[in-house]
Amino acid sequence: MRFLLKRLTQLSSVLLVMSLVVFSLTLLLPGDVTVTILGETASEAERAALREELGLNRPVIVQYVVWLGDVLRGDLGTSLKTGEPIADMLAARLPATVELTLLAVLVSLIVGVPLGVVAALNRNSWIDSAISALAMSSVAIPYFLFGILLIMLFSVTLRWLPPSGYVPFWVDPVGNLQTMIMPTLTLGLAQAALVTRQTRAALIGVMSQDFIRTARAKGASEGRVVALHALRHTMIAVLTVVSLQMGALIGGAVVTETIFSLPGLGRMVVDGTFERDFPVVQGAVLMVVVGVVSVNLLTDIGYLLLDRRIKS
Amino acid sequence: MTDTAIISRDKTRRTAPTVLRKVWNHRLGRFGVTVLAIVILCAALADVISPYDPIAVDYEALLAPPSSAHWLGTDELGRDILSRILHGARVSVMIMTLAIGLAFVIGIPIGLASGYCGGWTDEIVMRIVDGLLAFPMMILALAIVAILGPSLANAILAIALVNMPGFARLARGQTLAVREADFILAARSSGLRQGRIVARHVWPAIRGNSIVYGSLKCSAALITESALSFLGLGAQPPTPTWGGMLSGAMQYWDAWWMSLGPGMAIFLTVLALNFLGDALRDALDARISH
Numbered sequence: 001m002r003f004l005l006k007r008l009t010q011l012s013s014v015l016l017v018m019s020l021v022v023f024s025l026t027l028l029l030p031g032d033v034t035v036t037i038l039g040e041t042a043s044e045a046e047r048a049a050l051r052e053e054l055g056l057n058r059p060v061i062v063q064y065v066v067w068l069g070d071v072l073r074g075d076l077g078t079s080l081k082t083g084e085p086i087a088d089m090l091a092a093r094l095p096a097t098v099e100l101t102l103l104a105v106l107v108s109l110i111v112g113v114p115l116g117v118v119a120a121l122n123r124n125s126w127i128d129s130a131i132s133a134l135a136m137s138s139v140a141i142p143y144f145l146f147g148i149l150l151i152m153l154f155s156v157t158l159r160w161l162p163p164s165g166y167v168p169f170w171v172d173p174v175g176n177l178q179t180m181i182m183p184t185l186t187l188g189l190a191q192a193a194l195v196t197r198q199t200r201a202a203l204i205g206v207m208s209q210d211f212i213r214t215a216r217a218k219g220a221s222e223g224r225v226v227a228l229h230a231l232r233h234t235m236i237a238v239l240t241v242v243s244l245q246m247g248a249l250i251g252g253a254v255v256t257e258t259i260f261s262l263p264g265l266g267r268m269v270v271d272g273t274f275e276r277d278f279p280v281v282q283g284a285v286l287m288v289v290v291g292v293v294s295v296n297l298l299t300d301i302g303y304l305l306l307d308r309r310i311k312s
Numbered sequence: 313m314t315d316t317a318i319i320s321r322d323k324t325r326r327t328a329p330t331v332l333r334k335v336w337n338h339r340l341g342r343f344g345v346t347v348l349a350i351v352i353l354c355a356a357l358a359d360v361i362s363p364y365d366p367i368a369v370d371y372e373a374l375l376a377p378p379s380s381a382h383w384l385g386t387d388e389l390g391r392d393i394l395s396r397i398l399h400g401a402r403v404s405v406m407i408m409t410l411a412i413g414l415a416f417v418i419g420i421p422i423g424l425a426s427g428y429c430g431g432w433t434d435e436i437v438m439r440i441v442d443g444l445l446a447f448p449m450m451i452l453a454l455a456i457v458a459i460l461g462p463s464l465a466n467a468i469l470a471i472a473l474v475n476m477p478g479f480a481r482l483a484r485g486q487t488l489a490v491r492e493a494d495f496i497l498a499a500r501s502s503g504l505r506q507g508r509i510v511a512r513h514v515w516p517a518i519r520g521n522s523i524v525y526g527s528l529k530c531s532a533a534l535i536t537e538s539a540l541s542f543l544g545l546g547a548q549p550p551t552p553t554w555g556g557m558l559s560g561a562m563q564y565w566d567a568w569w570m571s572l573g574p575g576m577a578i579f580l581t582v583l584a585l586n587f588l589g590d591a592l593r594d595a596l597d598a599r600i601s602h
Binding site: 010013014015016017018020021022025026028029030136137139140141142143144145148149151152155156163247248250251252254255258259269270272273274276278281282285288289292293296 | 439440442443444446447448449450451452454455456457458459460461462531535538539542543544545555558559561562565566568571575578579582583586
């Protein structure tokens with residue numbers, strides 16, 4: 001309980017700093033904000049009216065408190081370009097990003113854990129070296145490069161999959177999964193390399209522990225020792241890495257969504273950036289960060305349930 | 313991490329030539345040093361060794377496949393891809409030196425001061441650092457570029473800003489471990505001023521790990537920059553960048569050579585940076601993970 005309490009106080013300070021950063025992004029806008037919104041041609045009277053409307057005449061601290069209050073009530077403002085409420089835009093964009101991220105985590109575990117186990121059990125053999133070399137090189141391939149390679153292979157050469165396009169899962173499940181295959185592989189396989197390395201290192205550590213020797217002494221087969229005893233402990237370390245990588249994964253989702261034209265949060269940030277629609281960028285960034293922090297918190301709570309040793 | 317490992321400073325072991333020799337003798341370090349040296353040479357000599365002007369349009373040779381005239385082919389405007397890769401190396405080298413350099417010279421002193429002073433200063437600085445570290449690097453960099461406008465200078469600034477908290481966090485942690493060491497106590501009791509203790513005694517003790525961390529961060533910076541350029545938010549056309557060339561290649565799928573060159577350039581440089589980081593870590597006996 002004390003661990004959770006400490007974690008929550010820490011979380012609130014992190015959230016406070018984050019909200020300050022996201023809020024102050026607009027303060028960094030070079031030049032007059034009203035010029036950015038209304039353009040060069042607007043009259044001084046129009047600008048003054050807009051300043052009044054946006055509350056820009058008030059002290060910065062008041063602006064922050066008002067903004068924070070709005071955000072907490074779910075009011076993230078409206079897009080400068082379309083006038084659409086940003087909360088609605090986020091709701092429309094969230095499913096694609098959540099689906100992409102979850103599928104990518106799934107792929108990284110399905111590919112990474114077995115490879116890591118094989119490497120650890122054949123430690124210092126050629127199999128281990130080959131898997132390590134593969135993992136090292138795939139870490140060095142940026143997401144967008146890998147995405148391009150996949151499109152070249154599956155869309156241009158083999159013509160198996162469409163290079164872009166998106167249908168929501170509840171409209172056409174098969175079509176949805178078809179369009180998600182390449183984005184998921186792009187994002188998931190790069191993560192798989194990290195999962196492989198982590199699984200290998202953790203399993204090697206676990207296999208040298210006393211309870212493994214005990215299990216062996218009791219006559220359990222090697223397969224049983226690994227599958228029933230060692231793997232459970234290894235997975236805790238692996239899940240930590242997955243959770244800590246959540247931020248990088250969502251950063252990668254931005255690029256991946258752009259390559260494959262998926263209507264997700266990442267695309268929203270990029271489009272907002274191009275159109276200099278900063279409330280949109282602000283809202284999407286806030287959503288992403290709150291998501292990342294929540295995943296990390298859930299992981300911590302998960303530990304608490306899994307491993308009762310973490311109390312202090 | 314054992315404190316003695318970072319605190320014991322054996323001067324004969326850590327001079328620059330010995331470290332370089334160790335890196336060179338490292339299995340993967342030699343590859344890293346060689347590739348990086350080539351990249352830096354290409355950046356420095358791009359004007360001299362490029363066969364063509366990287367932004368010169370040639371309507372006679374649009375989308376030409378690799379040939380003896382254009383070794384790596386040409387793009388949709390007939391520009392020579394090899395020349396563009398050589399010039400693109402400049403942006404990459406600038407990101408590695410300027411962005412990470414900036415993050416280093418701002419982040420490390422903050423961490424040193426925070427760790428050495430302790431108390432409320434440390435508490436507040438570290439809360440801010442934690443908050444900044446909670447942002448996905450790519451998202452925060454995008455947001456900064458969104459606000460400041462896309463350009464190479466802003467991309468460098470954004471990448472420096474998102475990397476800075478990591479350096480502060482590292483320096484602070486190392487400083488905490490060093491602060492209580494005997495040689496610091498000795499320096500304090502001999503009446504040295506605080507600033508001098510930090511500069512002359514604490515900093516040298518944490519220097520090795522900071523450099524290793526910096527070298528590991530270079531590859532992340534390069535990937536972030538090429539991603540920004542790929543999205544069209546880094547250095548603006550016609551300046552050639554590896555990431556920008558790749559995004560151009562996405563319009564012309566049949567011209568596979570358009571993505572081959574820049575793709576290999578990014579891949580090999582990132583790989584070389586990772587290898588160099590690992591080699592430096594082993595040479596300096598640092599315990600830092602990616």
